[in-house]
Each structure stands twice: as C-alpha cells, then as structure tokens.
Amino acid sequence: MAPTLEIHVNGRLHRIQADPAKSLLAVLREDLDLTGAKYGCGEGQCGACTVLLDGRAVRSCITPVGSVGARPVLTIEGLANGDALHPLQQAFLDEGAMQCGYCTPGMIMAALDLLQRAPAPAEDEIRRALQGNICRCGTYPRIVRAVLRAAGTATEAGNE
Amino acid sequence: MSEAIDRAARAATDGAARVNGADSVGERGTREGAATHVVAPGVVDTLEPDRHELREAPRYRFALSRRQFLGTVGAGVAVLVVVRDGLPLDEQEPGEAGGHGGFADPISAWLHIGEDGAVTVFTGKVEVGQDIRTSLTQAVAEELDVPPSSITLIMGDTDRVPYDAGTFGSRSTPQMGTQLRRAAAAARATLLRLAAERWAVDDVAQLELAAGRVIHRASGRSAGIGELTGGRKLVETIAADQPLEPATRWTVAGTPLPKVKGPDIVTGRHRYTSDMRLPNMLVGKVLRPPAFGARLASLDTSAAEAIPGVVVVRDGEFVGVAAPDEATANRALAALRAEWETTSSPPSHRDIFEHLRRTASGQANGRGGPSARGDIDAGLAAADERLEASYTAAYIAHVPLEPRAALAQWEGDKLTVWTGTQRPFGVRAELARAFRIPEERVRVLVPDTGSAYGGKHTGEVAVEAARLAKAARRPVRLVWTREEEFTWAYFRPAGVVDIRSGVRRDGALTAWDFHNYNSGSAAIRTPYEVPNVRTVYHPADSPLRQGSYRALAATFNNFARETHMDELAARVGMDPLAFRLKNLRDERLRAVLEAATERFGWSRWHVAPGRGIGLACGVEKGGYVAACAEVAVERSSGQVRVLRIVQAFECGAIVNPDGLRNQVEGALIMGLGGALWEAIEFEDGRILNPRLSQYRVPRFTDVPPIDVVLLDRKDLPSAGAGETPIIAVAPAIGNASFHAAGVRLRSLPLVPYGLWVAENP
Numbered sequence: 001m002a003p004t005l006e007i008h009v010n011g012r013l014h015r016i017q018a019d020p021a022k023s024l025l026a027v028l029r030e031d032l033d034l035t036g037a038k039y040g041c042g043e044g045q046c047g048a049c050t051v052l053l054d055g056r057a058v059r060s061c062i063t064p065v066g067s068v069g070a071r072p073v074l075t076i077e078g079l080a081n082g083d084a085l086h087p088l089q090q091a092f093l094d095e096g097a098m099q100c101g102y103c104t105p106g107m108i109m110a111a112l113d114l115l116q117r118a119p120a121p122a123e124d125e126i127r128r129a130l131q132g133n134i135c136r137c138g139t140y141p142r143i144v145r146a147v148l149r150a151a152g153t154a155t156e157a158g159n160e
Numbered sequence: 161m162s163e164a165i166d167r168a169a170r171a172a173t174d175g176a177a178r179v180n181g182a183d184s185v186g187e188r189g190t191r192e193g194a195a196t197h198v199v200a201p202g203v204v205d206t207l208e209p210d211r212h213e214l215r216e217a218p219r220y221r222f223a224l225s226r227r228q229f230l231g232t233v234g235a236g237v238a239v240l241v242v243v244r245d246g247l248p249l250d251e252q253e254p255g256e257a258g259g260h261g262g263f264a265d266p267i268s269a270w271l272h273i274g275e276d277g278a279v280t281v282f283t284g285k286v287e288v289g290q291d292i293r294t295s296l297t298q299a300v301a302e303e304l305d306v307p308p309s310s311i312t313l314i315m316g317d318t319d320r321v322p323y324d325a326g327t328f329g330s331r332s333t334p335q336m337g338t339q340l341r342r343a344a345a346a347a348r349a350t351l352l353r354l355a356a357e358r359w360a361v362d363d364v365a366q367l368e369l370a371a372g373r374v375i376h377r378a379s380g381r382s383a384g385i386g387e388l389t390g391g392r393k394l395v396e397t398i399a400a401d402q403p404l405e406p407a408t409r410w411t412v413a414g415t416p417l418p419k420v421k422g423p424d425i426v427t428g429r430h431r432y433t434s435d436m437r438l439p440n441m442l443v444g445k446v447l448r449p450p451a452f453g454a455r456l457a458s459l460d461t462s463a464a465e466a467i468p469g470v471v472v473v474r475d476g477e478f479v480g481v482a483a484p485d486e487a488t489a490n491r492a493l494a495a496l497r498a499e500w501e502t503t504s505s506p507p508s509h510r511d512i513f514e515h516l517r518r519t520a521s522g523q524a525n526g527r528g529g530p531s532a533r534g535d536i537d538a539g540l541a542a543a544d545e546r547l548e549a550s551y552t553a554a555y556i557a558h559v560p561l562e563p564r565a566a567l568a569q570w571e572g573d574k575l576t577v578w579t580g581t582q583r584p585f586g587v588r589a590e591l592a593r594a595f596r597i598p599e600e601r602v603r604v605l606v607p608d609t610g611s612a613y614g615g616k617h618t619g620e621v622a623v624e625a626a627r628l629a630k631a632a633r634r635p636v637r638l639v640w641t642r643e644e645e646f647t648w649a650y651f652r653p654a655g656v657v658d659i660r661s662g663v664r665r666d667g668a669l670t671a672w673d674f675h676n677y678n679s680g681s682a683a684i685r686t687p688y689e690v691p692n693v694r695t696v697y698h699p700a701d702s703p704l705r706q707g708s709y710r711a712l713a714a715t716f717n718n719f720a721r722e723t724h725m726d727e728l729a730a731r732v733g734m735d736p737l738a739f740r741l742k743n744l745r746d747e748r749l750r751a752v753l754e755a756a757t758e759r760f761g762w763s764r765w766h767v768a769p770g771r772g773i774g775l776a777c778g779v780e781k782g783g784y785v786a787a788c789a790e791v792a793v794e795r796s797s798g799q800v801r802v803l804r805i806v807q808a809f810e811c812g813a814i815v816n817p818d819g820l821r822n823q824v825e826g827a828l829i830m831g832l833g834g835a836l837w838e839a840i841e842f843e844d845g846r847i848l849n850p851r852l853s854q855y856r857v858p859r860f861t862d863v864p865p866i867d868v869v870l871l872d873r874k875d876l877p878s879a880g881a882g883e884t885p886i887i888a889v890a891p892a893i894g895n896a897s898f899h900a901a902g903v904r905l906r907s908l909p910l911v912p913y914g915l916w917v918a919e920n921p
Contacts, residue, residue, distance in 0.1 A: 026486055029435075035431065075428065077429075101422075105425075105426075
C-alpha cells in the first residue's frame with residue numbers, strides 16, 4: 001500500500017496515497033485532477049509541466065512528490081483570483097500569445113517565477129528564463145511581449 | 161466587386177472539379193497517385209496536390225440524415241449548406257476515385273439560430289492551434305451581423321457535424337469559411353424576410369440587422385433574431401451561389417478577434433484529450449517492438465497479469481495493458497516478457513539518399529506525373545552557363561507538444577472515442593474497420609488539440625485505446641509518450657532533388673530540369689519563366705513511415721529551387737533579387753518579393769565581415785511568400801546565427817489579421833528548426849534520437865527579430881495560411897550563409913554541425 005502524503009497545492013492541503021517516487025505531475029493530474037500542467041516529454045526538456053514549488057519554477061514531471069514536503073505548490077489553476085485573471089494570464093490573452101495553447105500554462109508559470117525575481121525584466125532576460133519551455137507553434141515573440149506587458153501591469157497592480 | 165469574387169470562386173471550383181474528375185480515372189491505387197499543381201491565375205489553388213497528405217478514404221460514408229441533424233436542435237432557423245455537383249467535398253480528398261456522387265447527403269456544414277438568439281455552427285473542421293475556430297466564428301459573425309460571443313462552433317464531432325475529409329491542405333479558410341459565410345448570409349436573408357412578414361413591411365431593404373436584432377427604423381420596431389420564428393423550426397437549404405459580402409465591406413472579419421477559447425487556455429481549464437477522464441477509466445500502455453518490422457516471437461504475460469487491477473491484451477501483433485493509474489500501467493508493461501525477431505537490415509540516415517535514388521520508380525504518372533515544355537537539351541545548348549546540383553532533405557518529425565492521445569469508451573456495441581486528430585471521419589472509418597462494426601456505431605470527438613502540423617491524420621492511438629477498452633470493459637485513456645510519438649507516428653519524407661539548368665549571360669533562364677526523389681510533388685513546378693522545362697517527381701521506397709507535414713514537400717522543393725536560383729545568379733554575376741525579377745512574371749509573387757526586400761533594406765545593405773544576406777520566395781496553396789534573412793557566421797566554429805528575418809506574405813483577402821500574423825510568424829519559426837538542425841537519425845529500424853534532449857527544435861533564444869509584412873488583397877478570395885509561410889525561410893538562410901562565407905549549403909538541415917562540416921562532410 002502506498003504511503004499517505006500531505007501536499008499543499010493552490011492553498012489547500014491534500015492527503016493522498018502515493019509512492020514518494022511518483023512524479024509531482026502525475027499526482028497533480030491523476031490524484032488531484034489538476035490537468036493544467038501538461039505532459040510533453042517526461043525528461044524536463046519542454047517545460048509544459050512547469051509549476052511553482054515554494055515560489056520557484058520546477059519541472060513537475062521530474063520532481064518526485066516525496067521531495068515536495070510541506071512546501072507550497074502553485075499550479076495554473078491557482079493563479080486567477082476567482083474570475084479575476086492574473087496579469088500574466090491577461091497579458092497572454094491581450095497579446096494573443098498562443099496558438100494550440102498546450103504550452104501556455106507552463107509558459108505562464110515559468111514567467112511568473114521570473115517576474116517574482118525580476119519584476120521588470122529585459123527581453124533577453126525573458127528569453128533566457130523561458131529557454132527551457134518549448135512552444136512548437138512558434139509564438140515565442142508574442143510570449144516575450146506578453147511577459148513585458150504583464151511586467152508593466154504587475155507593477156501597477158502591486159504584483160497580486 | 162462581389163461579382164468578381166464569385167467569378168473567382170466559381171473559376172476555382174471549376175478547376176477543382178476538372179482536376180477531380182481527371183483523378184477519378186483511378187490513379188490513386190498506385191503509389192504514383194500524386195497530383196500535378198494546377199493554378200489558375202489569380203485563383204486559389206484548390207487542390208491539395210501531394211500524395212504525402214496521408215489520407216485513406218473511408219470506404220463507407222454513413223452520413224447523418226437531415227432529420228438526425230435537425231433532431232438535435234430546437235425551434236429556430238436552420239440553414240444547411242448543400243454542396244452541389246461539381247463542388248464535391250472530395251475536392252479535399254483528391255485520392256478518392258468515384259467521387260461523392262451517389263451518396264445521399266452532401267451537406268458540408270450547417271448552422272442554427274435558436275429562439276434565444278444563440279447561433280450554433282456545425283462543422284467537421286477541427287481546431288489544432290491554427291485558430292480556425294476563431295476565424296470561422298468571425299466569418300459567421302460578419303455575414304449574420306451578430307456578436308461573435310453569441311456563436312458556438314461544434315467542431316469535429318462525427319455524431320453532430322456533416323462529413324468532412326479533414327483539416328489539412330489549407331482548405332478551411334477558403335472552403336469552410338466561404339460555405340459558412342454563405343449559410344450565415346442565407347440565415348440573415350431568412351430573418352429579414354420573417355421580420356418583413358411580421359411587420360407587413362413591403363421592402364426588406366427597409367430593415368436592418370445589427371448586433372443580433374432586426375430593426376425597422378421607420379416604425380421603431382425591433383426584434384431579437386431568435387424571436388422571429390415564433391416557436392417554429394424553419395429549415396433552409398442553400399447551394400453555393402449565395403451572394404457574399406465583399407471583403408472591402410467586412411466589419412468583423414478583417415479585424416483582429418481574440419482567440420475564442422483563450423480564457424480557458426490561460427486558466428488551464430481547457431481539457432485536451434490527454435486531460436480528459438471518465439468514471440472507472442483505466443490508463444493504457446502499448447508494448448512496442450524494439451525495431452520497425454520486428455515480429456513478436458513469444459510473449460509471457462503472467463507477471464503483468466499478476467499485478468492487481470491490470471488487464472493485458474494480446475491480439476495478433478497488438479500487445480497492451482490497462483491499469484488504474486499510469487505507474488501501475490508502466491509496471492505492467494515492464495513486466496511483459498517478449499521476444500522479438502528482426503530480419504532485414506534497413507537503410508540508415510547515413511545511406512538514405514543513395515537508397516532513395518536506387519529505389520526510385522522511374523516517374524510518377526497521372527496527377528503526380530511529369531510536366532514538360534520545350535526541349536531541355538536545346539535549352540541547355542542555348543545557355544551560356546550550365547549548372548547541375550543535388551539537394552537533400554532529412555526526415556523530420558512534427559513533435560506536436562501534445563502527443564497523440566485517445567480516450568475510448570464502449571457502451572454495449574457503441575464506441576465513443578475522444579482523440580486529437582485532423583481527420584475525425586477518417587478515424588471513425590479506421591475504428592469501424594478495426595472492430596468490424598458499422599460507422600454509425602462509432603462516434604469520434606475532437607477536443608481542441610495540442611497541435612498537429614499535418615502529423616495527426618491517422619487514428620492508431622484511437623484504435624489502440626479502443627482495443628484496450630474493449631478488453632477491460634471500462635473506458636481507457638492512452639497517451640503516447642514522447643518517445644512513441646517520435647517513433648511510431650510518421651515523418652516528413654526525406655528526399656533528393658537533382659536540378660540541371662541553363663541561363664544566358666543576361667540572366668534569362670533557358671532550361672530547367674527538376675527531379676524530386678521521394679519527398680513529394682507539392683510546389684514542384686517553378687514559378688519562373690523558362691522556355692524549356694521538365695519537372696518530375698519520382699516515388700521511392702521509404703524505410704520510415706512518412707506522411708503529411710505542414711506544407712509537405714513544398715518546403716524542400718522550394719529550398720532546392722531557390723538555392724539553385726541563387727547559384728545561377730552568382731554564376732552570371734547578378735543580384736539575387738534582380739535575377740529573380742528578370743525571370744518572374746507572376747505579379748503576386750513579384751509583389752511579395754518587392755515588399756520583403758523593401759522592408760528589409762535589401763538594396764541598402766552594407767557589407768560587413770562575416771555577415772551575409774539572402775532571399776527566397778515561393779508560391780503554394782494560393783499563398784505567396786518571400787523572405788529575407790541576415791546571418792552572421794562565426795569564423796572558428798562555423799556556427800550560423802540568424803540575425804533577422806523579414807517575411808512578406810499574401811493570401812488574398814485577410815480574414816483575421818492578428819491570427820494571420822500569428823500563423824505566419826509561427827510557421828516561419830517552426831521552419832527554423834527544419835532549416836537549421838532537425839533531422840531524424842535512424843539505423844537498424846530504430847530511431848536514434850527520439851527525445852527532446854536529442855532532437856533540437858527552436859527555442860526562445862533561437863528566434864531572431866522577425867518582421868512580417870502582410871499584403872491584404874481584398875479583391876481576391878482568401879486562401880489558407882497555416883502552411884505556405886514555412887517554405888521560404890530555409891533557402892533564405894542558406895543563401896545568406898553563402899553570401900557570408902562562400903559555402904553553398906544544399907542539405908536540409910543546413911548546418912546541424914556548423915558551416916565547415918557542411919563544406920567537408
């Protein structure tokens with residue numbers, strides 16, 4: 001029988017039964033039905049599974065759930081405040097920074113990590129920070145613009 | 161104006177009908193069944209001409225009857241679009257001999273306006289990131305004068321939408337977009353007529369329809385469009401010649417509309433197939449052979465079956481497991497003890513090009529058949545400079561970020577499968593065949609999908625999930641791993657192109673002899689004026705499974721042609737732009753070439769050490785593209801860095817400028833990968849680099865500043881735009897590299913290991 005673990009996701013405490021080696025991505029998707037984080041490669045190469053762990057972007061597909069401990073996990077589902085979108089979410093809409101949208105949740109979470117560390121990043125800084133996230137539809141220039149836009153908005157809004 | 165558009169549309173469809181008729185001679189059964197490229201001037205190229213557009217025609221079509229369609233909606237106005245003779249749906253599916261005639265229900269799309277004013281549109285097209293959901297919504301909103309928010313599109317649900325061959329070949333905008341505009345225009349006319357009757361207004365022209373209401377200004381009366389039927393269900397059937405708004409008067413279409421499902425995507429709420437779940441669902445896994453062509457010699461399933469909750473299926477060569485969760489399914493898969501037999505030793509990526517030449521079967525006949533004019537030898541004899549060169553392209557993978565996925569459920573003998581495919585009806589046919597059940601007992605639904613790029617035409621993952629679900633007697637979801645996606649899908653074909661050409665000292669082409677081996681015939685014909693020309697596509701034996709890919713062979717054919725044109729320009733000492741313009745009469749192609757070079761500053765560029773500029777242009781599927789690139793070559797490593805790209809694109813009247821720009825940029829960026837690094841490596845029937853850590857796709861820092869120039873031709877019908885913008889970037893970069901360093905790059909990818917390796921392989 002798999003052991004019982006406690007995990008804090010999007011401000012809620014969940015008790016789940018899972019092998020500690022199980023990936024955080026699988027726990028989010030299978031046990032919690034939070035499917036915003038996506039499987040794309042399973043080797044931490046594409047960034048589609050990006051979530052924040054204790055405020056920092058991690059690849060949840062290669063993060064064993066047993067390593068999470070009491071640290072809070074934030075997924076794309078926990079980003080909006082009710083119906084009010086986070087400035088990054090709004091910026092992705094405003095810039096049309098998506099096509100199929102499969103990479104979008106991971107992009108937004110990776111960008112959130114960046115903006116929390118560097119509230120007014122330069123374009124190059126954005127590109128380097130998001131280098132580990134793949135968009136096969138090729139919307140990279142729009143994503144950069146969306147992050148720049150959110151950085152402006154986020155400052156005004158006091159970053160949440 | 162609208163007459164001109166109608167004429168053009170009719171000419172386009174006439175062309176399609178003609179070629180389609182020629183096709184029904186029955187070339188399709190042979191492997192040479194590819195198409196010639198038929199382009200009438202100023203008219204959308206109506207055919208998807210390449211055999212590599214992987215599509216097997218469904219053997220049967222049990223289309224829904226009109227009653228079945230209409231039974232699913234309540235009172236209101238319904239408009240069915242009927243495709244008349246000569247405008248068959250098969251024009252999207254040129255491979256199918258016999259045509260659509262004889263089938264009872266040639267409805268291609270329909271829409272319904274409910275009593276609450278809600279507009280529902282039913283179409284077999286699917287959304288895979290090209291944002292056709294948004295631009296079709298826009299087209300309907302424009303014709304019907306209702307807000308886009310009141311429109312819902314039901315897409316790719318085989319139980320609810322009319323038959324559609326699939327979403328490929330850049331057909332959705334010119335074809336489905338036009339048909340839905342017609343349906344909406346007919347609905348609008350019906351609504352105005354109803355209002356005129358109700359208010360006893362003699363002249364419909366006194367009525368206006370705006371923002372979902374019909375208004376009679378003279379009397380001050382108005383009514384919502386849903387109220388006008390008074391509880392009745394009115395059904396109208398329309399044909400193809402409904403008048404359309406000319407593009408110059410578009411108000412909603414032609415302006416940016418944000419992505420319809422954008423809010424669901426940025427919040428993570430949208431469920432792709434791989435995110436879906438059903439009660440009691442199991443997770444599936446399939447046992448893959450260690451190499452292509454390997455046969456299962458023996459299988460011991462006992463250890464896997466001993467794991468609680470696991471179902472093991474062996475059915476012929478198919479072996480799979482289903483388990484309550486992913487980890488258990490993986491454990492069960494690992495517990496299967498299989499022995500495999502491999503026999504042949506197929507070619508590898510090192511000797512693939514020799515292999516393709518060696519196995520080439522003369523030349524394609526029929527629709528892929530050779531085209532010739534004049535006399536090549538005479539043309540070569542008349543030339544001052546003659547050039548022979550060969551070009552190659554590696555197999556590449558689509559790498560859709562969402563791998564193939566399906567969720568299958570049996571209810572009695574009725575099968576329902578959710579899956580990300582570009583061909584819902586094709587997948588329905590595959591499922592019906594696989595399980596020997598009639599198509600009406602199979603329902604395929606396509607949730608908006610995590611991209612495809614021509615890579616999701618087939619339904620193997622749906623068949624696999626359904627087989628497991630049948631054995632487990634529970635719903636099964638199967639999501640391919642990235643490695644499976646890299647290995648068991650299909651690839652853009654590898655190919656070789658040989659060109660012999662002749663040119664006079666003044667830059668006029670005299671001979672053009674072009675042979676493509678294996679990669680396909682899309683955009684194979686030169687758009688340049690040349691008196692003696694021969695163009696031949698030679699099918700060959702591909703060791704890897706190959707199929708559709710964004711723009712198909714147009715990318716490689718254009719790469720070879722535009723590189724060769726650059727070589728010829730250098731031979732006669734002409735500027736590459738002047739050389740092209742001298743040999744080019746096609747006004748639309750000249751226009752994009754001039755727009756791109758003007759914005760780029762082609763003639764004002766100053767020589768800088770280690771830097772170079774290059775250009776390329778091309779036409780395909782009614783889209784005209786030209787790209788200019790500036791590169792820097794690093795002396796020591798030979799690395800080529802793309803500094804900037806300007807690309808001009810024209811596809812007739814623009815429907816959604818922002819969506820179009822997004823497609824043009826996206827195609828160009830995707831094209832950077834195939835241009836610079838992407839190549840599938842394989843030997844002994846195994847893919848050697850089936851991971852994202854081993855196969856390089858474009859990332860953020862690979863993307864140079866990109867400037868897209870869109871030419872809006874409101875006087876011309878809209879063509880699709882998802883594909884053609886990919887075909888100019890590789891030759892532009894290759895030509896710029898030559899300009900910078902004097903090394904001619906004749907292979908795709910251009911510089912996987914740097915320029916100096918390309919020079920001395």
